Amino acid sequence: MLDNEMVGLVLVSTEGINGTVAGTEEVISQFKEFLIEVADSDIHFKDSVSELQPFKRATVDIRSEIVGMKRPDLVPESPENQHLTPTEWNEVIESGEPYLLIDTRNDYETKIGKFKGAIDPGLKSFGEWGDYLRNSEIPKDTHVLIYCTGGIRCEKAILEMQEQGFEKVNQLKDGILGYLAEYPEGYWEGECFVFDDRVAVDANLAPTSTYGICPCCGLVGSNKVVCNVCNQEFFTCDSFGWKGVCSKTCKDWRDKHPL
Ligand SMILES: [Zn+2]
Ligand SMILES: [Zn+2]
Structure with a gap:
């Protein structure tokens, strides 16, 4: 990356601006x-440090919604809507009072980590949130x-509720x-999926291994497997069907040079 370069994804909509960008301290x-x-209005910045460049390019996208719920009509009226700080969050969990914890992220995210005891609604996309609630029979x-990854999705999830x-x-x-920045040893279990090349971060916000x-x-x-063509380490899903190769390129090579 050049010194004056900034990469990442920024979404712009009538609802506001949201994005994640990476660059040198000065550029940021x-x-x-x-x-x-x-x-x-006030902009809320969250900083984190990465040794690796987590994005390949710089993209600015204009969307009808920042969080795609197919409800562009639901717009937060105020930046304050029943937020709990990480400390207040822990207080509710430790209060002994009844509560229900629901993860508003998609199922491929909840698979690798969620809050202890949280319900996974099994969403394929956020557009299913409204129907999930209607069918849930939660009093x-x-x-x-x-909760969600960075708090943005919940700004709309709460309006629907x-x-x-x-x-x-x-x-x-x-x-x-935000929670892990304050309580790496709190009520979080597993890792947190992130939408860049880090794939996920652990409870200390370090890129996953x-x-x-x-x-x-x-x-x-x-x-974790090693490609039998290029010898690079890579990760696969459980139903991986590519005979030990890491990419289309290596697969083509293997097809032409069978063992
Ligand atoms: Zn390979
Ligand atoms: Zn796969």
Whole structure:
């Protein structure tokens, strides 16, 4: 990466701006100054350090929704909506009062980690959230705690719940990543899927050494194997059918040079 380069993905919509970018400290602080200048409300930044360049390119995408729920009409009215800080989150868990914990992320994310005791709604995409709630038979007066990776998805998930009449919902401020920054040894179990080349981070927010993207399906895999053509280590899913090769290129080579 060049010194003055910034890469990552930024989403722009009438709902707001959300994104993850990577660059040198100087470039990132210039970008923050720029955003503060053009925004007419507070911007919330979350910083983390990575030795690896986690993105391949810089993309700015204009979308009808920041979080795709197929409900562009649901827009947060205020930045404050029943948020709990990580400390308040722990207080509820330790209070002895009844509560229900629901993970609002997709099923391939919950597979590698979630909060202790959390319900996995098994979502293939966030568009299924409304139907999941309608079919869930969760009593409307249940104290429900919801969370997601960085807290953005929950800003809409909570609106859907409130619209359906759930009376007492809290969302985790800054999501799992915010929680782990404060409580790496708290109530989180496993690793947290992230949407860049790190694939996942552990409870100390360090890039995973347990998971990687499977070349056959693009999903998270945990079987570490060595390619029998190029000798690179890579991860596969459980139903990997590529006869020990890591890529299309190596597969083509193997097809032409059978063992
Ligand atoms: Zn696969
Ligand atoms: Zn290979």
